Amino acid sequence: GYPGDQLYLPWYREGPRWAATVCTDARAGPPACHPDHAHHCTWPPEAHRNATSSLLALPHLLQVTKFCDVQTHNREAPTKQNALCDGRSAWEVMRERQDFREQRLAAKLAAPRAPQLYFIRQPTQRFVLLVEDTTVMNVQRRWEFVRKAVRRVVVYDLPNGAQVAVVVFNAEDKEAAPLSTVLESTVSDLRERVGSSLPRNPSNVRESQACVACGIRRAVRVLEEGGAPPQAANIVLVTSGGDGRESEAEEVQRLVQRYGLRLLLVLYPLAERPGLPAPPHALVPIARESGGSVFTVMDEGVGNDSKVSMLVSLMEALTAAVAAGGATTPVLIHSSTYQGGIASDSTGYFSLDDSLAANARFAVYYYDLNHVGNTIHLTAPSGAIFASVNMQEEDGDVNMIFINLHNAERGIWKYKVENRADSHQALHIQVTSLPSSSNDVSVRVWTNQDTEDVITTDVIQPIILYGEIKMGGAAVMDAAAMATLQRLGTNATGGTYPPVKVPLLDLGTGDPDITRGDGVYTRYAPPLDGPARYALLLTVDAGKAVLALAQTHVRDHDLRHHRHAYTKELAFGGFEDDRSWASPSCCGTVVPYAHTRESPPFTRQVTGPTLDILEGHVVSRDKIPPAKIMDLVAWVNHSSGRVVLDWTAVGEDRDWGRAHVYEGYVAPTKSQAALKCTGERIRGLPVPAPATNKERAAVALTV
Numbered sequence: 001g002y003p004g005d006q007l008y009l010p011w012y013r014e015g016p017r018w019a020a021t022v023c024t025d026a027r028a029g030p031p032a033c034h035p036d037h038a039h040h041c042t043w044p045p046e047a048h049r050n051a052t053s054s055l056l057a058l059p060h061l062l063q064v065t066k067f068c069d070v071q072t073h074n075r076e077a078p079t080k081q082n083a084l085c086d087g088r089s090a091w092e093v094m095r096e097r098q099d100f101r102e103q104r105l106a107a108k109l110a111a112p113r114a115p116q117l118y119f120i121r122q123p124t125q126r127f128v129l130l131v132e133d134t135t136v137m138n139v140q141r142r143w144e145f146v147r148k149a150v151r152r153v154v155v156y157d158l159p160n161g162a163q164v165a166v167v168v169f170n171a172e173d174k175e176a177a178p179l180s181t182v183l184e185s186t187v188s189d190l191r192e193r194v195g196s197s198l199p200r201n202p203s204n205v206r207e208s209q210a211c212v213a214c215g216i217r218r219a220v221r222v223l224e225e226g227g228a229p230p231q232a233a234n235i236v237l238v239t240s241g242g243d244g245r246e247s248e249a250e251e252v253q254r255l256v257q258r259y260g261l262r263l264l265l266v267l268y269p270l271a272e273r274p275g276l277p278a279p280p281h282a283l284v285p286i287a288r289e290s291g292g293s294v295f296t297v298m299d300e301g302v303g304n305d306s307k308v309s310m311l312v313s314l315m316e317a318l319t320a321a322v323a324a325g326g327a328t329t330p331v332l333i334h335s336s337t338y339q340g341g342i343a344s345d346s347t348g349y350f351s352l353d354d355s356l357a358a359n360a361r362f363a364v365y366y367y368d369l370n371h372v373g374n375t376i377h378l379t380a381p382s383g384a385i386f387a388s389v390n391m392q393e394e395d396g397d398v399n400m401i402f403i404n405l406h407n408a409e410r411g412i413w414k415y416k417v418e419n420r421a422d423s424h425q426a427l428h429i430q431v432t433s434l435p436s437s438s439n440d441v442s443v444r445v446w447t448n449q450d451t452e453d454v455i456t457t458d459v460i461q462p463i464i465l466y467g468e469i470k471m472g473g474a475a476v477m478d479a480a481a482m483a484t485l486q487r488l489g490t491n492a493t494g495g496t497y498p499p500v501k502v503p504l505l506d507l508g509t510g511d512p513d514i515t516r517g518d519g520v521y522t523r524y525a526p527p528l529d530g531p532a533r534y535a536l537l538l539t540v541d542a543g544k545a546v547l548a549l550a551q552t553h554v555r556d557h558d559l560r561h562h563r564h565a566y567t568k569e570l571a572f573g574g575f576e577d578d579r580s581w582a583s584p585s586c587c588g589t590v591v592p593y594a595h596t597r598e599s600p601p602f603t604r605q606v607t608g609p610t611l612d613i614l615e616g617h618v619v620s621r622d623k624i625p626p627a628k629i630m631d632l633v634a635w636v637n638h639s640s641g642r643v644v645l646d647w648t649a650v651g652e653d654r655d656w657g658r659a660h661v662y663e664g665y666v667a668p669t670k671s672q673a674a675l676k677c678t679g680e681r682i683r684g685l686p687v688p689a690p691a692t693n694k695e696r697a698a699v700a701l702t703v
Helices: 080-084 090-095 098-109 142-157 190-195 212-225 246-259 283-289 308-324 615-623
Strands: 011-014 017-020 126-132 163-169 173-181 234-239 262-270 294-298 331-339 345-352 360-365 372-379 393-395 400-405 411-419 426-433 441-447 464-471 474-477 480-487 500-504 520-524 532-541 546-549 595-598 603-607 611-613 633-637 642-648 694-699
Touching: 126 142, 126 173, 126 212, 142 190, 142 262, 142 308, 163 190, 163 212, 173 190, 173 212, 212 234, 212 246, 234 283, 234 308, 246 283, 262 283, 262 308, 283 294, 294 308, 308 331, 308 360, 308 426, 308 603, 331 345, 345 426, 360 372, 372 400, 411 426, 441 532, 441 603, 464 480, 464 500, 464 532, 500 520
Parallel strands: 126 163, 126 234, 234 262, 262 294
Antiparallel strands: 011 017, 163 173, 331 426, 331 603, 345 411, 360 400, 360 426, 372 411, 393 400, 441 464, 464 474, 464 520, 474 546, 480 500, 480 532, 532 603, 532 611, 546 595, 633 642, 642 694
């Protein structure tokens, strides 16, 4: 239990006595406290003298070396472990994992091994861009877009000191650029040469003849010939999504495991027949098992041409892939698309903040240079206008016009761009900057498909979206975190699917968000159409956010204290005699920070991995249950004599929609209450509110 936590209390009633909320193989003596008041309960000094478990409950005791198991686990205690894992002990949960199951027999046969020490240092970031070169790329402007996207990521996105090589493959393989350490382009033309190393024209080899394994072998040779071990190298594989690669999956998996590679998969282009789902791809689970991610770029064509939006999507996918491989890439502050043929001027705004480096880049991506008029106006926060054509730079090999903003003012900038694109194309405007070295903002987005094998199991698991927002290591609370799910492909009429907006929340209700105030925002994915693949984008606006400051910062006189909504719940500890903060252990429902301060405003956009919606997700949509109510708190209103129940509303489909009805029962023991629909039914429960709203009911109970 956690002192002061409303759900995971350090003491609970077990019949007529108070019992400790703990799992241990040593039984504590009776607590020294009044039977009606658990606030001052203490452990007898000899309570855990002979305890050997559990590491989760008593990690500070040197003799404790075990987790609780089936025999020693306390399934009745209101612990976080019991609530989240259906009463199973930590050791039971761990032994259910595949890696533990496979090692049980081996552990019995193998002799004990001496411990080995490994000294780890930050490795040089190594990337091999492995690009498919077949006839599938010889349609519309697909290959041209590949060349432009590779140039963008090498010339503008990879950090200084990173090592990169380029390899192309079809039925054979060949090295396009050897392993090279990229530096500032102003110092060397190496970035330019590597970024432009792909062949000007694709081959005539059929897509079905492409040998991915051949390409991976060549990538390993390129690494070794460059004096870099292949272990932990990042293979950014750009391959078409049309051929599922089932015939090569086993060999590719063997190579990835043998050399310890991280496979970052970019499916390009993924072509669909209108209204039909994308075919499965055998390399997807291999990439995820290697610690990599999967990104998908849909084919977007107009007659014999390709839309510039496909080029921008491919650029973003490659940048996201190298970022997933550990590279510090430019921060995407603002991204907006302006369709052609609608308005002569495209206007918008973006924000620059102190978490960014001094310089920023304002870029306009186009299909044809003539689609961008002469007018590009930028208005600084001070009102200064930057409109000189002399400030503009062009990179026709990337289809980009850009303005480098040196020592850019902090605050809200406005822009106006003359849009001459036709109705089938658009202008894409992006603002990027490197992160500041002194005030770093970290934003990540992922799903449980990246951390669990949820798409190859027989049971279709619910999909959970995650976003993490931190500044300088401190959790950012009250940020607006919006995930956008864009179904890839075209509908039956040839149009695009509407995006699905998913607000991510930091509620700490336990299902799915486990802890509030940790900077992690979560949500179940809503019921989605499919089978299909969805692109994931996280947009963060921290204009009204606050930082949760660790209690070691309590003596900082520069802090501005706030009456934050969480402050009462966060201040779990107390002041000792020397006035230093007594920090409780972490964490129950809320991270125990005692102070907050205003967060500098910032905005971010982060491309996430591809989301797979399978047939099983669609078939089971009518069977999706409500989420669990895990934050139910009961307290007595002494003035009315009633019991007040507080909880967070759940939805008809987990945390979406509105449940139909609440049913509650009260029983004298937990074991009786655990039996469904037993005990005395609670009357007076309200009609369910929409999911994530707070609920309260005052009821009369007799036990």
